[in-house]
Amino acid sequence: MLALTTCGPFRRIAAVALCVTALAVCNGCSDPSHAGEQGGESPLSDVLPPTAAALAEQASQSRDGRVLGTVRTARAGEQVALNGAVVSLEDGPNSIVAPTAVSDASGHFEIGSHPPGRYRLCAVSQGFTRTCIPEPVIIEEDTQYLAYDLTLRATSGALSGRLWLADGSPCFQYTAAFDTLVFADVTLRGPQGSIHAFGNDRGEFVLAGIPGPGDYAITAKCGGGEITQALTVTRAQLDGSKSLDFTIANSRPVIRVLVPQDEHGHALRAFLPGQTIRVVAETVDRDTSDVLTYKWTDGTRGFKSVNARVIQWTLPSVEARSFLNVEVSDGKGGYAVRGFNGSTQHHLI
Numbered sequence: 001m002l003a004l005t006t007c008g009p010f011r012r013i014a015a016v017a018l019c020v021t022a023l024a025v026c027n028g029c030s031d032p033s034h035a036g037e038q039g040g041e042s043p044l045s046d047v048l049p050p051t052a053a054a055l056a057e058q059a060s061q062s063r064d065g066r067v068l069g070t071v072r073t074a075r076a077g078e079q080v081a082l083n084g085a086v087v088s089l090e091d092g093p094n095s096i097v098a099p100t101a102v103s104d105a106s107g108h109f110e111i112g113s114h115p116p117g118r119y120r121l122c123a124v125s126q127g128f129t130r131t132c133i134p135e136p137v138i139i140e141e142d143t144q145y146l147a148y149d150l151t152l153r154a155t156s157g158a159l160s161g162r163l164w165l166a167d168g169s170p171c172f173q174y175t176a177a178f179d180t181l182v183f184a185d186v187t188l189r190g191p192q193g194s195i196h197a198f199g200n201d202r203g204e205f206v207l208a209g210i211p212g213p214g215d216y217a218i219t220a221k222c223g224g225g226e227i228t229q230a231l232t233v234t235r236a237q238l239d240g241s242k243s244l245d246f247t248i249a250n251s252r253p254v255i256r257v258l259v260p261q262d263e264h265g266h267a268l269r270a271f272l273p274g275q276t277i278r279v280v281a282e283t284v285d286r287d288t289s290d291v292l293t294y295k296w297t298d299g300t301r302g303f304k305s306v307n308a309r310v311i312q313w314t315l316p317s318v319e320a321r322s323f324l325n326v327e328v329s330d331g332k333g334g335y336a337v338r339g340f341n342g343s344t345q346h347h348l349i
Contacts, residue, residue: 049084049102049198051181065114066145067137070107071123073152073206075160076240080206081107082152083183083198085125089114089137105172105183105201116141121148127195127209128152154208157238159188162203163220165334167251167286170203171222173335178295178327180335185221188231190214210238220246222333252334253285253292258326260342273344274317281309281326281338290330298324315344 071085085103088096089111097119101109109123116139122132131152139146163171163184171184184199188207191214199205205220213235219228225248236242260268261278268277285292296305298313305311315322325339 049104049183051179065116065139065143066110066112067114067119067121067139067148068108068110068145069148069150071103071109071125071150071152072107073128073154073158073208074240075158075206076243079151080160080204081105081200081202082125082128082206083107083200085109085123085128085150085152087111087121087123087150089119089121090132091117091119105174105181105199107200114139116143121150123150123152125152125208126197127154127156127158127207129155154206156208157210157212157233157235158206158208158240159210159233159237159244160204160206160240161244161246163199163205163222164203164245164247165222165225165251166247166249169252170201171199171225171248171333172201172203173223173333174201175327175335175337177297177299177325178337180327180329182223182333182335187219188216189218190216213238218246220248222248222250223329223331225250225332225334248333250290250330250332250334251286253283253290253328253330253336255326255328255336255338256282256284258282258324258338258340260340271315271342271344273319273346274315275344276312276314279311279313279324279340281328283309283328283336285330285334287330287332287334290332290334293329293331295327295329296324298322315342319344319346 067089071082072079073082082103083105086100087109088100089098091097098111098114101111103109119137120132121137122130124130131150133148133150137146165171173180173182184203184205186197186205186207188195192211195207195209197205197207213233216231216233218231227246227248237244259280259282261280262268283292294307294309296311297303313324321341321343323339323341328336
């Protein structure tokens with residue numbers, strides 16, 4: 001059975017049945033020389049968070065000797081998960097001994113199976129000071145995993161906020177079954193260059209390493225939705241006492257129901273093995289000019305999706321419980337996911 005994960009808890013890729021109906025200060029080891037640049041383009045600006053496919057692959061890898069945890073920063077007394085922070089294991093100053101990991105939209109990172117030894121765990125992100133945990137990471141022969149949290153500090157001022165859609169939902173969508181992963185993509189441009197940040201699974205973003213108050217331009221993207229505006233950054237915003245939120249003028253589509261029908265368009269309540277039925281996605285979108293895109297799956301190898309609100313679906317030739325799911329996108333950061341399940345029987349009641 002195919003696993004379907006939506007914009008709910010993002011820490012791990014949960015195996016959620018397809019019958020769901022509606023989709024969900026380090027002391028002594030900080031190194032400012034490795035922080036993201038203030039102005040200009042930082043090498044860390046090219047770091048991308050894990051893709052949906054990479055997250056799925058990670059879940060199937062060896063589970064022994066792992067180092068995992070979360071990367072966050074503090075803003076106005078609240079912890080904000082950082083998406084796209086680079087995390088590394090080292091056996092000496094700047095001597096990386098394992099492939100680096102990149103935190104995902106929940107701030108979670110995982111460094112895969114690693115040999116026994118004594119290491120140091122460090123993290124960095126654009127505009128933040130490189131930080132290592134004070135205690136050593138000791139992996140034993142029988143270690144399954146070790147968990148640590150890292151809190152990064154901005155090299156200078158930081159601007160934080162959230163990116164919303166017009167219906168009040170945060171900019172975030174993760175649907176493993178359709179390889180969909182969308183989060184806020186925010187860029188601040190000023191006289192000294194640009195600063196970039198990815199949003200987390202709550203739509204929160206932190207632009208760190210801002211040299212000071214002044215006039216800037218900010219662009220916030222959510223999928224194909226985008227907003228750009230001039231911005232005067234204040235000291236209160238930079239010290240975290242005031243956040244800055246943005247709203248993209250777009251609302252998510254809504255799938256009201258999936259309706260199974262026969263070839264004549266009559267609604268069905270029971271199904272025969274091998275029967276071909278029509279399934280109709282009754283969809284509405286308050287943004288009437290949006291062009292909706294449809295993706296379907298039933299988790300089988302030979303299934304072919306169509307970009308349409310109606311699909312012909314052939315049920316298995318044996319008595320079984322089957323699942324069909326659809327994801328609808330408006331191309332502007334709005335998504336809806338819904339599922340249908342039905343059982344086939346040789347003798348219909």
